Amino acid sequence: MRPLAAEVDRDHRFPAEAIKAAAESGLMGVLIPREYGGAGMDALAFAICIEELAQACAATAVIVDVHTSVGTEPILLFGDEDQKRKWLPQLASGQLLGAFALTEPASGSDAAALKMTARRNGSGYVLNGTKVFITNIGRAGLYVVFARTGPDEKAAGITAFLVPADADGVRIGQVFGKMGLNGSPTGELVLEDVNIPESHRLGREGHGFTIAMRALDSGRIGISGQALGIAQAAIDEARTLMRERGHENSKGDVDVLDRLAGQGDDFSLADMATRVESARLLAYRAAWLCSQGKPFTREASMSKLHCTDTAMQVALDALQIAGHEGAVAGSPFERHVRDAKALQIYEGSNQVQRIVIARELLKAG
Amino acid sequence: MDFEFTAEQVAIRDTIRELVQDRVAPRAAEIDQTGEYPKDIETLFAENGILGVPFPEEYGGISGSSVTICMGIEEIAKACASSSLILAVQALGSYPILVAGSEEQKKRLCPPLASGEKIAAYALSEPGSGSDAAAMKTRAKKYGHEYVLNGTKQFITHGSVAGTLVVFAETQPGSDHRGISAFVLEREASPWTVAKLEHKLGIRGSPTAQIVLEDVKVPAANRLGDEGAGFKIALAVLDRSRPGIGAQALGIAEGAFDYALNYVKERQQFGQAIATFQGIQFMLADIATQIEAARHLVYRAATKVDAKAADLTKVAAMAKLFASDMAMRVTTDCVQLLGGYGYISDYPVERMMRDAKITQIYEGTNQIQRVVIARALLR
Numbered sequence: 001m002r003p004l005a006a007e008v009d010r011d012h013r014f015p016a017e018a019i020k021a022a023a024e025s026g027l028m029g030v031l032i033p034r035e036y037g038g039a040g041m042d043a044l045a046f047a048i049c050i051e052e053l054a055q056a057c058a059a060t061a062v063i064v065d066v067h068t069s070v071g072t073e074p075i076l077l078f079g080d081e082d083q084k085r086k087w088l089p090q091l092a093s094g095q096l097l098g099a100f101a102l103t104e105p106a107s108g109s110d111a112a113a114l115k116m117t118a119r120r121n122g123s124g125y126v127l128n129g130t131k132v133f134i135t136n137i138g139r140a141g142l143y144v145v146f147a148r149t150g151p152d153e154k155a156a157g158i159t160a161f162l163v164p165a166d167a168d169g170v171r172i173g174q175v176f177g178k179m180g181l182n183g184s185p186t187g188e189l190v191l192e193d194v195n196i197p198e199s200h201r202l203g204r205e206g207h208g209f210t211i212a213m214r215a216l217d218s219g220r221i222g223i224s225g226q227a228l229g230i231a232q233a234a235i236d237e238a239r240t241l242m243r244e245r246g247h248e249n250s251k252g253d254v255d256v257l258d259r260l261a262g263q264g265d266d267f268s269l270a271d272m273a274t275r276v277e278s279a280r281l282l283a284y285r286a287a288w289l290c291s292q293g294k295p296f297t298r299e300a301s302m303s304k305l306h307c308t309d310t311a312m313q314v315a316l317d318a319l320q321i322a323g324h325e326g327a328v329a330g331s332p333f334e335r336h337v338r339d340a341k342a343l344q345i346y347e348g349s350n351q352v353q354r355i356v357i358a359r360e361l362l363k364a365g
Numbered sequence: 366m367d368f369e370f371t372a373e374q375v376a377i378r379d380t381i382r383e384l385v386q387d388r389v390a391p392r393a394a395e396i397d398q399t400g401e402y403p404k405d406i407e408t409l410f411a412e413n414g415i416l417g418v419p420f421p422e423e424y425g426g427i428s429g430s431s432v433t434i435c436m437g438i439e440e441i442a443k444a445c446a447s448s449s450l451i452l453a454v455q456a457l458g459s460y461p462i463l464v465a466g467s468e469e470q471k472k473r474l475c476p477p478l479a480s481g482e483k484i485a486a487y488a489l490s491e492p493g494s495g496s497d498a499a500a501m502k503t504r505a506k507k508y509g510h511e512y513v514l515n516g517t518k519q520f521i522t523h524g525s526v527a528g529t530l531v532v533f534a535e536t537q538p539g540s541d542h543r544g545i546s547a548f549v550l551e552r553e554a555s556p557w558t559v560a561k562l563e564h565k566l567g568i569r570g571s572p573t574a575q576i577v578l579e580d581v582k583v584p585a586a587n588r589l590g591d592e593g594a595g596f597k598i599a600l601a602v603l604d605r606s607r608p609g610i611g612a613q614a615l616g617i618a619e620g621a622f623d624y625a626l627n628y629v630k631e632r633q634q635f636g637q638a639i640a641t642f643q644g645i646q647f648m649l650a651d652i653a654t655q656i657e658a659a660r661h662l663v664y665r666a667a668t669k670v671d672a673k674a675a676d677l678t679k680v681a682a683m684a685k686l687f688a689s690d691m692a693m694r695v696t697t698d699c700v701q702l703l704g705g706y707g708y709i710s711d712y713p714v715e716r717m718m719r720d721a722k723i724t725q726i727y728e729g730t731n732q733i734q735r736v737v738i739a740r741a742l743l744r
Contacts, residue, residue, distance in 0.1 A: 179708050354644060
């Protein structure tokens with residue numbers, strides 16, 4: 001995947017061969033139990049997988065991450081046995097790519113205000129509306145879609161549906177040009193009179209918002225892994241560059257007395273590594289809590305906030321160490337900066353993470 | 366100390382502001398997307414006397430004041446960082462002549478630059494010498510009344526579009542920075558080769574060239590100052606141009622903030638404008654405070670350049686360091702204020718964030734600014 005990263009970014013190309021390789025290695029079904037064709041591993045293993053992928057290519061990592069967490073987990077956690085048997089093996093094998101469609105043009109952080117409708121029609125539903133900023137747009141075979149079934153204008157009126165990409169009335173709207181993550185398509189999902197059978201409804205009517213929030217809780221562990229991968233790649237490249245520039249003496253040891261005059265970059269590198277190490281521990285702890293079945297909402301938000309802020313800062317600091325050559329297109333340094341910024345925004349902006357953390361801290365009891 | 370702009374400076378700024386809003390702002394996204402040098406903007410600036418801002422009247426210009434240059438760069442950068450370099454690098458490439466040129470050289474070389482007939486560029490960096498400028502390998506060998514230059518210059522802003530190029534080269538190989546001299550290359554008489562143009566993270570409409578000099582002949586009359594004075598000239602120029610990079614960073618940050626401020630007032634979530642949320646308000650307050658602090662430091666430094674103050678080196682470095690770090694933080698936060706919309710190319714703030722990064726790197730990386738400041742403090 002690593003050799004593809006620069007090209008995928010430059011050409012805004014979906015890394016199909018990287019995703020195929022991920023599928024062949026079982027990476028598309030990390031969280032799916034073995035009985036449904038997956039690897040049956042836990043959230044910690046998943047975070048580590050995404051971290052490793054993101055070290056090579058952040059776009060590939062987000063495609064796999066969205067597929068695995070918010071694209072698949074809702075079925076895993078809230079699907080009935082028939083739904084699991086029907087969809088999970090296809091998702092686990094990578095035959096089907098998953099996606100998650102919650103955000104709308106007028107409802108981003110305020111997800112409960114979404115307007116997409118799902119009207120009862122005999123035994124099924126008819127969906128209408130537009131979703132925006134959908135990762136894996138156009139490539140996904142199955143979208144987890146949130147729409148309004150009830151008269152309640154808030155969260156209680158929202159229901160989750162599984163919408164196959166080939167259903168009549170499913171259309172891809174604008175695919176956005178972005179600052180980074182160019183290999184991962186992001187765009188609009190337009191549903192026009194899409195008929196969805198009741199068997200494609202996930203959970204009860206009105207249960208959709210709870211499903212979305214639970215999916216995002218563990219989604220944040222995946223994004224944390226992605227942030228760690230980008231940050232680690234930036235550090236590794238900065239370290240290689242510093243060594244090449246002679247920040248190491250002939251014996252391979254670093255003599256502190258030789259380093260006093262060049263401390264500026266040394267201190268920057270030390271800060272970067274320390275930040276990433278602390279972020280990693282926070283992420284692994286959130287993942288471990290999730291794996292143990294313990295409450296992890298607060299920790300997942302803290303992890304997403306801290307890991308993505310760290311990735312942004314570390315990517316900028318690494319580019320600063322690289323200097324001019326790091327700002328040239330095709331350099332991994334400038335790519336990491338462009339990629340990292342998305343992470344502070346998606347799967348709950350870092351402002352939303354702070355809201356979640358504060359709410360958890362201020363809860364009674 | 367406070368800085369008061371003169372009526373003349375305000376008039377120049379207002380003219381530039383109006384022109385930029387009418388003619389440059391609508392082009393900014395396209396300039397970034399195509400990555401092409403906006404020749405039309407260069408012509409616009411030339412026709413309206415903007416390229417004359419870096420020059421005093423006696424050399425065909427309209428100002429020559431660093432404060433006025435900074436005001437112009439700031440205004441342009443609010444809309445388009447690539448276009449702001451047309452003025453900033455005109456100043457950078459002309460400073461060596463204005464700082465170290467003889468009266469004859471100034472009278473001969475400046476008017477075509479002030480009128481915008483020619484574009485200037487400044488060639489110091491080399492593939493093997495960035496921050497360590499004194500390690501340059503370009504050679505200038507004297508034969509009678511001319512020098513012959515050989516070498517490669519790296520990351521030369523406008524090196525491909527310039528008609529006048531100031532080049533620093535070793536006239537005494539083997540000696541340290543005291544063997545460097547400065548030359549003015551006029552393209553018709555001393556043509557250079559553009560080996561490649563870089564694709565970059567930001568300022569994509571501003572061509573960054575690698576320049577190859579192969580037996581390029583330069584008349585001795587185009588040497589600036591004495592042989593061996595080049596390094597001193599290079600540093601003196603950077604002292605004077607750094608407030609301009611600060612002003613560019615300031616303009617980029619202001620452009621992003623203007624956009625984000627309007628956006629948060631319009632964008633509704635949870636039934637109200639997101640600007641009513643304290644989390645957003647605190648970000649706005651921090652951004653505005655940082656911009657204000659940077660603005661004062663930039664114009665204080667520019668005032669010191671105009672006054673030839675004893676501590677201008679230190680304050681110019683501080684202005685460049687602080688304003689560019691500020692611009693990086695502020696533009697990153699402005700993308701955040703727009704959320705997903707901030708990240709896509711239909712909105713201008715992601716371009717501004719990409720443009721901001723280079724201000725921390727060029728005309729002396731911010732690490733070099735810290736070295737300069739620390740050296741001034743410890744002298």
